[in-house]
Every structure is written in C-alpha cells, then in structure tokens.
Amino acid sequence: MDRIAVLVVDDEESVRTFLGELLGGAGYQVRCASNGAQALEMLEGGSFDAVLLDVVMPEMSGLEVLRRYRSSGGNAPVIVLSALAGADDAVRAMKMGASDYLAKPFGNDELEDVLARALGTRAPARQAVAPGPSRQSTLVQEGLGETRAIVSTSPSMRRARALVERIADTDVPVLLLGESGTGKEVIAREIHARSQRRSRPFIKVNCAALPGELLESELFGHERGAFTGATAEKPGKFELADQGTIFLDEIGEMAIRLQAKLLQVLQDEEFFRVGGKKSVRVDSRVVVATNRDLEKEIALGNFREDLYYRLNVVAIRLPTLRERMEDVVPLTDHFLKKYGRNYIQGVSELPSEVLRAFTEYEWPGNVRELENMVRRLCALKDPTMVLDELREGRTPASAPSLPTAYAGEGSSANVRAPEPEPVRAQPVPATQVLEMPSRGGASAQPSPASSISELFANPAPQIRYANPFDIPQPPPPPLTMPVAEMSLKDIGKRAAMLAEREAILAMLQRTAWNKRKAAGKLRISYKALLYKIKECGIVDPRASAEF
Incomplete structure (x- = not known):
C-alpha cells in the first residue's frame, strides 16, 4: 500500500525538519516547501493526501496559499499551523476551507490525531478497517478517521449509541459521564x-490541562496587551468552533469563576475576550465530559448548580470496560x-493464554489501557512480556466466555479461580458510641467520651498479612490532644482516618503492596495514596523486612 503523502509548508527550517522526522517516523511520506509560491507549485504538480500549512510566512501568507489552492480546485485537507499574529486568521482559515487548526506549540500526539481525523474524512478507503463478520461487533466510523471508532457488542454501549443518534442533530448541550478511558471523546x-455541523470544526479543550487564567484565554481568546506575554490578539476556542462543536473535557476541573463565564456563553451565545471591550457572538454546540460526580461537587461548592442544569440537558453515561467485558476480544x-500496520512484523494475533488474561483483568484504565497494552504488544513483538505484567496485577473480573475462534479447542478460557475472600476489619459495635447512660444513674454502658477514647486508643483489630512480608503494623499516629477537648469535626476526621487506614491496609495486602495497583483499585491518585500511607502511619514491610 502506498504511503500517505503530506506536504509541510513552513518558512522555518527547524519546523520543517521536525515535522518531517516526526511524520516520516509515523509512516507518512513527507515533502516540504519553504514558502507559499513553492507550495502552490508542488501542489499543482503533485498529489498530496494532506497539507500542513503555516499561516505567517513572508511574501505570501498561508491564508493566501489556502485561498489560491481552493480556487484552483484543490481538495486535499489543509491543517493550519500558527501562533497567530492576527485574531481573525484562524477563523478566516476555517471559513476558507481549512480542515482543522493547531496553535503552536502543539504536542506530537495532538498533531497525529488531527492529521488522522483529516485523512479519515478524505480517504476512508485507506483508513477504514472493517470487522470480520464472525465477530458480530459494531464498528461505527465517525467520518474522523479510523483511530476513533466505536467497537462494541455490549447492550450498554448500544444504548449509548442509540441516544447519540437520537440527539446528534438537536444542538442541545450534552454531558458525557464516565471514568477516564471509557471513550468520552470518541462519543463526542x-x-x-452525525450532526449538521459535521463539515465545520470540532474543537477539543482539556479543562484540566491549564490553570484558570490560561484556560480563560484559551477558551475565549485575548486582546493584545491583556496580560504579560499577550503580544498579539488571539481568538479563543469558542470562536474557532463557530458553527461547529466545542468539546470541553474534564469540565469538573474548571474554576468557579470561569464557570460563570461559560454559563454566560451558554445562555447568551456571546462573551468578551480577556482584556476585550467588544462582545463576540458565536454559534457553537457544547459537549462536555467529566469523570467526577458533579452533584457531589455542587454539594462541596466546587461546581455551579445553575451551570450543571444548563449542561445536563442530555446526559450519557459510558460504562467501564469491566462492565462490558464482552467487548475486550x-x-x-x-x-x-x-x-499492526504501524510496526513491521508486528503481532497479528495473540495466543489464547494472553486473551484469557485480557478477559480476566479488571482494566482500571478502561479502553485506553487496553489500547496501550495492545500497542505495546505490537511494538515488543513478545506477548509473554505483557502476559507476565498482567499476571502480576491481574484481578479476576466477571467476563463472558471467549468466542471459539479465540479460545480454541479444549481451551480453559472459561475457567476462573474463585475470588479471594477480602480481608475485613472487625467493626466497632455501634453501642460503644451511640448508647447513652440510663437515667437511673449507674449504667453498664460506657459514657460517650470514654467510648470515643477507647475507639481511638484501640482501633479495630490489626490486619495480619499472609504474604512474605507479614509483619505487624505500628499503631496509628497518636492523638494530638485529649479526646475530651476535641471538636466534633476533629473526632470525625480521626474516625475517618482510622477507617481509611484499615481500607488501605486491606487493599495493599490484596495487591502484594503494589501501591500503584492499590491506588487504582481505591480510585485515588498514586500521589494521594502515598500521602495517605504517611498520614496513617503505615509502614511498607518491604522496606523493613530482613532477607
């Protein structure tokens, strides 16, 4: 198969060299032009599948190159690259027929994704991969490249797709809910x-990637001199998404102050750039996504209730991969x-034991983790290396039987070891804390104060670990003040710490003290778990065991 030809047009040699090496290493055939005239000559005399075009160039700007190319009948997708000297350049480029826009500097993955989407719309025969009939799976091409396809046989994903089909053309805001890696961007x-805006831009913004001040400028743009470093006007993502769709990922991370401005855009379809005095009107469909519980965030004061109801017109919850294990194969x-197309002599199929391990693994990282695992397999060309990794961290999950085509004759794919009985801390009887002395004076029940003291001084029986590092844990950190002087809030914090300590210890035992796996199963970050371990006075037995 011929390699996809890409023309890179930029007046800076370092940029041309970088893009040539990056795209060449990714399998593209790359040619470069240093100015607009040379680019038009090469486009007229050659056949290119895509063009990466810088806007700001001497003699002839990228916008003029784009105008002349489209006027001459050129229809290859053009991706505009620029730091933008003028506020309207990106918007003008999109209206003149550019397929997408990237602001410099941009990441390698971001460029590859944008290029893959552009090529998917122009060359579906090259990009499409049709599933075999024996799989009975559903693959929905987005018109945005094969790299973003929905592959599923599960009823939960069928329901999600049915809802997408129903609301795609309605222009209502959509709230996508689900854990990280479940495919929220794919659905967006x-x-x-599937909407009537399909020919207009799709702009993605990760709200967790930038602090509030920079995110405001990214979303709404800024005027020249609005802040230190604002040497030129810059349009925001909402302007670039005019007539198209803007996807706000990790919306739960957005600062409260910025949420108010977003609410204004949703209500009035207009806003002010940072440092601007003139309102800007836009017509952008808004799709947002989060892995947080927004109702809980509202209760904590981290998310505006009025914005939540404005966004939550249609909510689509995406199931985790462990909830649709039939999709793993x-x-x-x-x-x-x-x-397999990206790596020479890559892995074309997996041994049955690897697939069996895949179907027994819980996939805390969901589809993204599975994709990265398969990509690693193709690069390493040694399934046993990944199999060892899965065996070290595997947790049995409820999964359907493997298809015969994968399991093979006499396969043990359907046989599973029983789930180990979880270690449970002994609960403290409620009467120790809740029951009050009788009115008769003397009572066999302890007083509330002494009960709490006893609870804090003698927490639940210590968990012992049946592993090579089975050593007693030290007692929890001592109280900083007498219980009688503690406020109800302090008492609650102490009780919560003791409960968290037992839960963390139990999970560390289950994962053989693999802290990263324990953090994933407890659904907290690795850094947060390390902090909790230190706060709770937990000692890693591997650091103190004698060999």
Missing part, C-alpha cells in the same frame, strides 16, 4: 460527525489491526 466526536482484534 461521534455526536459531531473485539477491541483487542481492532487494535491489533490498527497498530
């Missing part, structure tokens, strides 16, 4: 691809085909 792109097959 599918909504855009079709997804694995899909990713093998996808990445």
